[in-house]
Amino acid sequence: MSLVDLQREVARRRTFAIISHPDAGKTTLTEKLLLYGGAIHLAGAVRAKANQRHTTSDWMEIEKQRGISISSSVLQFEYQGVQVNLLDTPGHKDFSEDTYRTLTAADAAVMLIDAAKGVEPQTRKLFEVCRMRGIPIFTFMNKLDRPSRDPLDLLDELEKVLGIRTYPMTWPIGAGDRFKGVYDRHAREVLLYQTEGEANVKGRLAPKGVSGVDDPAFIQLLAGPEGDADEAKELHDQLRSELELIEMAGDAFDKNQVLAGQLSPVFFGSAMNNFGIERFLQRFIEMAPAPAPRTTVDGPIEPIDPRFSGFIFKIQANMDPSHRDRVAFMRVCSGKFTRNMSVNHVRMKKEVKLSRPLNFFAQERVIIEEAWPGDIVGLLDTTGDLRIGDTLCERAQFEYEGVPRFSPEHFVSVMILDPMKRKQLKKGLEQLAEEGVVQIYKQRGLGDKDPILGAVGALQFEVLQFRLKAEYGVDVRIERLPYIHARWVTGAGLDADYFERREDSRCLEDRDGQPVILFKSDWGLRWAQENYKALQFHKTAPMVQG
Numbered sequence: 371m372s373l374v375d376l377q378r379e380v381a382r383r384r385t386f387a388i389i390s391h392p393d394a395g396k397t398t399l400t401e402k403l404l405l406y407g408g409a410i411h412l413a414g415a416v417r418a419k420a421n422q423r424h425t426t427s428d429w430m431e432i433e434k435q436r437g438i439s440i441s442s443s444v445l446q447f448e449y450q451g452v453q454v455n456l457l458d459t460p461g462h463k464d465f466s467e468d469t470y471r472t473l474t475a476a477d478a479a480v481m482l483i484d485a486a487k488g489v490e491p492q493t494r495k496l497f498e499v500c501r502m503r504g505i506p507i508f509t510f511m512n513k514l515d516r517p518s519r520d521p522l523d524l525l526d527e528l529e530k531v532l533g534i535r536t537y538p539m540t541w542p543i544g545a546g547d548r549f550k551g552v553y554d555r556h557a558r559e560v561l562l563y564q565t566e567g568e569a570n571v572k573g574r575l576a577p578k579g580v581s582g583v584d585d586p587a588f589i590q591l592l593a594g595p596e597g598d599a600d601e602a603k604e605l606h607d608q609l610r611s612e613l614e615l616i617e618m619a620g621d622a623f624d625k626n627q628v629l630a631g632q633l634s635p636v637f638f639g640s641a642m643n644n645f646g647i648e649r650f651l652q653r654f655i656e657m658a659p660a661p662a663p664r665t666t667v668d669g670p671i672e673p674i675d676p677r678f679s680g681f682i683f684k685i686q687a688n689m690d691p692s693h694r695d696r697v698a699f700m701r702v703c704s705g706k707f708t709r710n711m712s713v714n715h716v717r718m719k720k721e722v723k724l725s726r727p728l729n730f731f732a733q734e735r736v737i738i739e740e741a742w743p744g745d746i747v748g749l750l751d752t753t754g755d756l757r758i759g760d761t762l763c764e765r766a767q768f769e770y771e772g773v774p775r776f777s778p779e780h781f782v783s784v785m786i787l788d789p790m791k792r793k794q795l796k797k798g799l800e801q802l803a804e805e806g807v808v809q810i811y812k813q814r815g816l817g818d819k820d821p822i823l824g825a826v827g828a829l830q831f832e833v834l835q836f837r838l839k840a841e842y843g844v845d846v847r848i849e850r851l852p853y854i855h856a857r858w859v860t861g862a863g864l865d866a867d868y869f870e871r872r873e874d875s876r877c878l879e880d881r882d883g884q885p886v887i888l889f890k891s892d893w894g895l896r897w898a899q900e901n902y903k904a905l906q907f908h909k910t911a912p913m914v915q916g
């Protein structure tokens with residue numbers, strides 16, 4: 371491999387994830403993006419594949435029963451010479467920690483918002499993780515073909531609720547029945563919306579002052595051949611005044627702020643009608659960053675460092691029940707990955723040969739021969755040696771900063787139905803926790819007995835119960851506990867007994883012995899934060915390596 375090849379491959383990669391609330395249109399947008407990339411030939415193929423998947427991987431009965439996708443995959447496509455890696459984040463409302471972890475492998479995020487609804491809870495949570503990482507966030511306001519909220523109001527909400535400043539790249543002209551298209555502020559042209567087919571008919575809005583406020587050609591364009599001229603004039607005037615307002619009162623465009631995740635470029639459109647998507651994709655490809663240096667415990671490593679390196683951000687077991695296998699998803703961070711290469715497994719201090727690297731396109735496995743920084747490789751982990759947060763690297767011993775564990779919001783206690791199976795339960799829980807299905811907390815003084823489990827999404831407990839039975843032969847009863855927050859606590863003078871005694875909190879220990887306090891209410895958490903200033907309450911815990 372030459373350095374020139376490596377530089378070229380790094381420069382032409384964009385790795386991102388879509389963050390959204392269920393039903394905002396993530397599947398629809400993904401389908402449309404893939405169409406532009408020519409990766410699939412039929413609209414609907416993502417969904418069709420999702421259904422088909424049950425025939426190749428029915429390891430999750432619940433997946434079938436609920437008709438949702440629990441496993442996430444990576445979609446790769448090429449657009450105008452750029453290699454796009456779209457990390458698919460599980461989209462059901464009972465999403466899991468995997469969704470968060472996937473974001474640690476992304477270099478940018480697309481925040482998809484239903485323009486009738488605005489910022490919804492799941493979007494907010496995922497946004498916070500992106501914010502924590504400081505990655506650029508692009509916003510796509512979807513479903514403009516339906517009655518939508520005032521666009522200024524939507525931007526205002528992003529700024530107030532999420533605390534991110536915005537720069538509209540396009541601006542909608544009407545909405546719902548009156549949706550005429552979007553105005554591209556950079557190209558200074560309108561993309562007209564038609565309900566059928568490609569809608570990228572272009573027309574220019576005369577610069578202000580050239581043809582006055584009234585712009586007959588533009589109005590004509592909005593009205594169309596048989597359209598309503600009065601309505602078109604009204605929409606034109608509204609567009610003019612809204613554009614003036616955002617020019618005057620809005621933020622200026624600043625690419626550095628975009629890259630720092632402080633300013634979100636905003637686009638409007640309709641994924642279902644394939645409107646505004648291509649323009650979005652073009653601008654996204656131009657602005658989104660190629661893989662950047664990543665932090666290791668010994669300082670940053672450049673993607674063009676010739677030594678291959680990567681880290682594991684997700685583990686999935688038993689995707690294929692006939693093989694009972696375990697796949698570790700690795701994000702390549704530097705150098706070139708090639709099949710059969712031997713690399714250092716830094717945590718275990720041993721060399722491993724990566725002979726079965728897999729690419730997952732909608733669950734179809736293809737062995738890959740090579741991969742570059744920004745790419746995701748599935749590694750068949752036959753020995754069970756790989757864990758979330760592990761670093762694999764060539765001719766070096768550095769470790770990437772661990773993938774954090776995220777604060778759960780759902781908690782249960784587990785009761786075993788057959789006490790003879792305690793050993794299996796312990797093993798099952800340990801392995802499933804290692805995969806990140808749930809987090810295990812110990813009750814103080816009880817050791818491994820009667821652990822309390824936490825998960826980011828409540829569905830994970832059903833997954834756990836199902837897999838304990840299917841894979842470890844253990845029947846358990848699960849009982850919900852009324853806590854909604856968990857915080858890792860650091861700082862001086864924690865009185866664990868006190869928090870354990872209080873009616874609305876518990877003090878437990880995580881698997882590394884770090885104290886974790888559970889709270890039943892927002893109020894209880896706030897109260898503790900205000901009254902115990904010497905303590906810090908953390909939403910994430912660094913993954914302790916080794």
Ligand code: G4P
Binds near residue numbers: 393394399514642
């Ligand atoms: P998700 O993955 O984010 O959960 O959302 P998904 O794409 O499944 O879309 C959720 C619903 O919203 C779907 O309707 C989809 O057709 C619709 N939708 C997506 N984008 C747009 C858009 O731009 N405009 C309008 N009007 N609707 C949109 P559904 O009725 O739940 O499913 P389906 O029967 O259409 O498949």
